[in-house]
Amino acid sequence: DGGITQSPKYLFRKEGQNVTLSCEQNLNHDAMYWYRQDPGQGLRLIYYSQIVNDFQKGDIAEGYSVSREKKESFPLTVTSAQKNPTAFYLCASSSSGRLNEQFFGPGTRLTVL
Amino acid sequence: AQSVTQLGSHVSVSEGALVLLRCNYSSSVPPYLFWYVQYPNQGLQLLLKYTTGATLVKGINGFEAEFKKSETSFHLTKPSAHMSDAAEYFCAVTLNSGYSTLTFGKGTMLLVSP
Numbered sequence: 001d002g003g004i005t006q007s008p009k010y011l012f013r014k015e016g017q018n019v020t021l022s023c024e025q026n027l028n029h030d031a032m033y034w035y036r037q038d039p040g041q042g043l044r045l046i047y048y049s050q051i052v053n054d055f056q057k058g059d060i061a062e063g064y065s066v067s068r069e070k071k072e073s074f075p076l077t078v079t080s081a082q083k084n085p086t087a088f089y090l091c092a093s094s095s096s097g098r099l100n101e102q103f104f105g106p107g108t109r110l111t112v113l
Numbered sequence: 114a115q116s117v118t119q120l121g122s123h124v125s126v127s128e129g130a131l132v133l134l135r136c137n138y139s140s141s142v143p144p145y146l147f148w149y150v151q152y153p154n155q156g157l158q159l160l161l162k163y164t165t166g167a168t169l170v171k172g173i174n175g176f177e178a179e180f181k182k183s184e185t186s187f188h189l190t191k192p193s194a195h196m197s198d199a200a201e202y203f204c205a206v207t208l209n210s211g212y213s214t215l216t217f218g219k220g221t222m223l224l225v226s227p
Contacts, residue, residue, distance in 0.1 A: 102215060103159075
């Protein structure tokens with residue numbers, strides 16, 4: 001079945017550590033996105049990529065980094081520079097010809113201890 | 114730039130009652146509008162979308178929404194609520210011009226009581 005997978009589902013890290021969240025899609029979509037979700041805040045865009053080896057900052061990119069070496073993969077690194085990293089992280093993808101209809105993964109809940 | 118406002122962070126209805134979730138948008142060019150649903154600890158699922166053409170859009174699970182340009186609204190409705198409709202609902206907008214990312218509202222939690 002086609003879809004988006006995110007791993008792990010739950011992630012714990014200590015303050016000062018970098019952590020990488022995985023996102024893989026087999027939908028053959030060109031574009032991929034990372035969102036952060038906090039209670040009552042909706043979804044806020046961290047980074048997005050329209051094509052391999054290219055990506056753009058979203059609204060809240062500070063303290064995060066990404067790479068897009070393969071079409072199927074768009075990992076997100078939460079660095080120690082992110083002041084408040086505890087949140088629910090959602091990855092999404094879309095085909096460039098489908099009017100921005102985005103398909104979402106199941107999410108990763110990150111908790112900083 | 115575009116923005117979305119969802120009125121009411123929580124809406125409570127009884128099973129069988131009408132569901133109305135409100136969404137107003139701001140956009141400098143014709144918008145594309147979406148409603149997504151999120152069940153606890155899961156990703157988002159598309160309910161319905163408006164791009165062009167018919168302003169009344171039907172989606173999955175009996176939901177529908179009407180695009181009203183004069184009111185800059187895209188409210189989500191369902192004639193009869195079911196317990197399984199309890200979830201968080203997000204309205205989102207993107208521009209009908211070039212490449213534009215989605216901007217989401219803050220969400221409305223729908224609570225359904227027996």
